[in-house]
Amino acid sequence: MPSLNQQILVAACLGLLIGWLVGAMPDEAAARTSVLYASTLVGGVFIGLLKMILVPLIFTSIVVGVANLQAHHQVHRVWVTTLIYFVATLALAMLVALIAANIFEPGAGLSLTLFEDAMASFEARQLTLPEFFQHFFANLFQNPFTAFANNSILSIVVFAIFLGIALVAGGARYGNILVVLQEFLELLMRIVGWIMRLAPLGILALLIRLVAEQDASLLTAVLGFIVLVFATTLFHGIVVLPAILWVIARKSPLWFWRGSREAIITAFATSSSAATLPISMRCAQNNLQVRPGVAGFVLPLGATMNMDGTALYEAAAALFVANLMGIELSFAQQMVVFFTAMVASTGAPGIPSAGMVTMVMVLQAVGLPAEAIAILLPIDRLLDTVRTAVNVEGDIIGSVVVQQLAGAAAPAGDVPQADRA
Numbered sequence: 001m002p003s004l005n006q007q008i009l010v011a012a013c014l015g016l017l018i019g020w021l022v023g024a025m026p027d028e029a030a031a032r033t034s035v036l037y038a039s040t041l042v043g044g045v046f047i048g049l050l051k052m053i054l055v056p057l058i059f060t061s062i063v064v065g066v067a068n069l070q071a072h073h074q075v076h077r078v079w080v081t082t083l084i085y086f087v088a089t090l091a092l093a094m095l096v097a098l099i100a101a102n103i104f105e106p107g108a109g110l111s112l113t114l115f116e117d118a119m120a121s122f123e124a125r126q127l128t129l130p131e132f133f134q135h136f137f138a139n140l141f142q143n144p145f146t147a148f149a150n151n152s153i154l155s156i157v158v159f160a161i162f163l164g165i166a167l168v169a170g171g172a173r174y175g176n177i178l179v180v181l182q183e184f185l186e187l188l189m190r191i192v193g194w195i196m197r198l199a200p201l202g203i204l205a206l207l208i209r210l211v212a213e214q215d216a217s218l219l220t221a222v223l224g225f226i227v228l229v230f231a232t233t234l235f236h237g238i239v240v241l242p243a244i245l246w247v248i249a250r251k252s253p254l255w256f257w258r259g260s261r262e263a264i265i266t267a268f269a270t271s272s273s274a275a276t277l278p279i280s281m282r283c284a285q286n287n288l289q290v291r292p293g294v295a296g297f298v299l300p301l302g303a304t305m306n307m308d309g310t311a312l313y314e315a316a317a318a319l320f321v322a323n324l325m326g327i328e329l330s331f332a333q334q335m336v337v338f339f340t341a342m343v344a345s346t347g348a349p350g351i352p353s354a355g356m357v358t359m360v361m362v363l364q365a366v367g368l369p370a371e372a373i374a375i376l377l378p379i380d381r382l383l384d385t386v387r388t389a390v391n392v393e394g395d396i397i398g399s400v401v402v403q404q405l406a407g408a409a410a411p412a413g414d415v416p417q418a419d420r421a
Contacts, residue, residue: 019211046202309387
């Protein structure tokens with residue numbers, strides 16, 4: 001019987017093929033309607049299962065990870081190394097985007113009249129930089145029960161960090177609580193293993209729907225921009241991030257691909273770093289031998305803050321809109337895009353359509369009209385596939401790199417899940 005890795009790879013290929021065939025059918029065809037309904041149902045169940053396990057997994061993995069790191073006096077070193085890695089890879093991603101956009105000038109020569117109707121009917125939600133930071137910091141500290149109910153991931157991470165440090169500071173008095181949380185984390189990872197048995201079917205369904213519902217005429221109109229975003233994002237994911245992995249951890253890209261393939265393909269199909277997190281943690285611990293303490297700290301934080309693909313996309317999109325409008329952004333304005341996109345991708349506020357709000361903020365930072373985001377909305381779901389896959393790749397590579405830089409030897413009692421009896 002084929003391994004789970006092989007089943008997921010075959011399912012992804014079949015999903016793309018069947019989606020293309022379904023997309024070629026007339027809209028009123030009964031077969032098209034039936035396949036799309038079935039794929040929506042199956043894909044929704046798979047995403048629902050991942051979301052069901054997400055919040056308890058993030059909470060327990062962060063608490064246990066921080067407690068283990070703190071107990072072995074590693075938390076400061078891991079925290080600093082993680083932040084340095086996040087900032088460095090975000091900066092490299094945006095540098096790739098800005099260089100490529102200046103060379104190939106996506107959008108130059110296209111007529112803005114193609115998008116007038118969309119821009120006229122779209123009302124952009126605008127947020128100034130001070131308002132952004134206000135939302136961001138307000139979202140950091142919430143009632144934990146409210147955060148759990150609203151899936152406020154950043155708030156859950158912050159509360160879990162405090163709780164993990166408090167468990168260690170309390171010493172043996174709270175040892176039983178930590179033991180219970182460690183057992184609960186192992187229980188959750190067992191449930192993740194069950195969910196993964198449905199992954200091939202879920203990924204097949206999600207990709208069928210994604211490919212079948214694309215508007216071919218619109219994709220043709222902005223083909224140059226789509227190709228540029230795909231190419232630069234893939235360059236970052238295939239060249240830049242593996243180079244960092246090789247230079248720092250001396251691990252080959254093939255070793256990484258074999259170990260993380262389940263998570264990267266799931267990220268491509270779901271377009272959600274958060275929903276993919278349970279699978280990312282499973283891959284990092286079981287396949288790449290990242291210690292649970294490191295994986296449980298770096299990966300949930302990365303799913304919230306480390307968005308290489310998103311930062312790259314927002315920087316490229318700002319230059320695409322500028323070219324459409326015939327505006328040449330100066331070096332200083334491009335630096336504004338650089339830093340605004342970094343801030344926006346790192347801490348999207350906990351409000352509806354947060355990704356679109358931060359994209360508006362990047363456009364406004366250099367005087368571009370917020371309504372131009374309507375041009376990007378129809379192709380956003382397609383582009384989101386590759387950038388989410390790279391976001392997840394960056395997080396998993398980050399866990400390997402941080403473990404290497406912060407100390408490769410695993411402390412006693414902190415061994416990968418696969419090695420436990």
